[in-house]
Amino acid sequence: MNGASHEDRERSFVIAQRANELMRDYGSSASPRAYAIWYTYVSWRLPPMNEAIKRLTSKSATLSDGDIDKLYEAYIDGRNVEGELDRHNAGLISEVQNIMEMIDLSLGSTAQYGASLQAISKDLHNTTPNRLKDIVATLIANTRDVAASNKTLEAHMRESRREIEGLRETLAAARLESLTDRLTGLSNxxxxxxxxxxxxxxxxxxxxxxxxxxxxxxxxxxxxxxxxxxxxxxxxxxxxxxxxxxxxxxxxxxxxxxxxxxxxxxxxxxxxxxxxxxxxxxxxxxxxxxxxxxxxxxxxxxxxxxxxxxxxxxxxxxxxxxxxxxxxxxxxxxxxxxxxxxxxxxxxxxxx
CATH class of the missing domain: 3.30.70.270 (Reverse transcriptase/Diguanylate cyclase domain)
Structure with missing residues (x-):
């Protein structure tokens, strides 16, 4: 064994020992995935993953098995970042399509309401007191329908806004990762x-x-x-x-x-x-x-x-x-x- 190989071997033992200490200190089980996470953390091979671990441990001082699985899938299992971007883009497109459908429904109900008003307007020129009462009742009912539709649309739009904001943040993080050199943390x-x-x-x-x-x-x-x-x-x-x-x-x-x-x-x-x-x-x-x-x-x-x-x-x-x-x-x-x-x-x- 040459000097360089011996040094690498000794270095790997030091990293392994520290990884085992961190697994014990932060409460995660001694699973292969947990070992891989902590070994990578100590060797500082994936700076973005290290930052993610720091954020998680600053909140609870532990890493659960669920946290370990998420970190492993996000940083170690070789997922293609571009594929992840595509997935989130698809989610964003789907959410926008939902909004467009809601707007179309709203426009449809508004168009119907407009047509109803036009018909009522024509009836007002030649009407009797009894017929006037029916027209007013119809107008009130149609107005209530449009108001209810608009209220539902507003609630959906607020929810969609939250969904889109979450997707936007995820896309921004994924794009940043795709543009970062993992070893140094600089731009690639x-x-x-x-x-x-x-x-x-x-x-x-x-x-x-x-x-x-x-x-x-x-x-x-x-x-x-x-x-x-x-x-x-x-x-x-x-x-x-x-x-x-x-x-x-x-x-x-x-x-x-x-x-x-x-x-x-x-x-x-x-x-x-x-x-x-x-x-x-x-x-x-x-x-x-x-x-x-x-x-x-x-x-x-x-x-x-x-x-x-x-x-x-x-x-x-x-x-x-x-x-x-x-x-x-x-x-x-x-x-x-x-x-x-x-x-x-x-x-x-x-x-x-």
Whole structure:
């Protein structure tokens, strides 16, 4: 057994021990599902699930078997998020159809009421006192019917509004999950590309500056090969944490763009401002020491290389990305642990 495999094995034992402690402390049965939930919680592989567990335990300080089943089905059994979105969309469509049917019924009763009024209006021109009494009685009865129908419609509409609001919240949560990188909690590539395309659409109208920072972890494969994938995940989470701590721009999009690649989109930021952000992220990361959680052993420093580009008037999404990417790889070719921007890089060539 090599050193990396031994370390992964020891790490798994530490996680397992902590998972067993949490199962006992929070009152859930020692079922395979409960073990899977708590093992995943301790290893921090699914940040959205961890947040859900924190919300549940803050209310009752326990996790019931029902809670365990719901968490397992939501986060571990591999359900397709897009399928879940489709299911909730179908529920929303069904609820809207119900509302339309109720409105159609209401319109029908209103149309009938209008026709009745027209008929009564004609009768009023040539009527007797006795006939007038019958007309008034009919008018009162029809008015009561319409009032009852409207009252029923109002009650249904209020209930449907509550249903639609609940579906809307569920859809928003499911969409957020579909756009989030589970390991780091940052936006995923899909969300990043949506934000970038949206910025190009809005930026064309506002003419505001927009800058892009691309980040790559130096020698990331070395961490994985030497210390194992759990340590590699720890490195990825460290970079994500520093990005969240450092980037304070309200409109920024922080993304894990690829395996060990990250991106920061900064609408409204100039190249100079973006470079300042990039340097802050770089120096903060190199100032942090990576520590093996199970033993406290120091695993050394993590460094990153960064490329910064500001959008130009003739840029497309592709050319903007390519220029930032060229700056990133120029930083790597120059010795890594550097930030380079598109005023420094004249020839945009791609070197792996």
């Amino acid at each position: 590539r899909k969300h990043f590309e949506e934000a970038l395309n949206k910025e190009f659409e809005e930026g064309d109208k506002s003419l505001r500056p927009t800058s892009l920072i691309l980040i790559d972890i130096d020698f990331f494969k070395r961490f994985n090969d030497q210390f194992g994938h759990l340590t590699g995940d720890q490195v990825l989470r460290l970079v994500a944490m520093v990005m969240r701590e450092t980037v304070l721009s309200r409109g920024a999009t922080l993304s894990r763009f690829g395996g060990e690649e990250f991106a920061i989109l900064l609408p409204g930021s100039s190249r100079e401002a973006a470079r300042t952000v990039a340097e802050a992220v770089r120096t903060t990361i190199i100032g942090r020491e990576l520590v093996k959680r199970s033993t406290g052993e120091s695993l050394g420093k993590v460094t990153i290389s960064l490329g910064v580009a500001q959008r130009r008037s003739n840029d497309s999404v592709v050319s903007f990305m390519e220029r930032a990417d060229a700056c990133l790889y120029a930083a790597k070719r120059s010795g890594r642990n550097k930030t380079m921007d598109d005023t420094e890089v004249e020839e945009f060539s791609h070197v792996a």
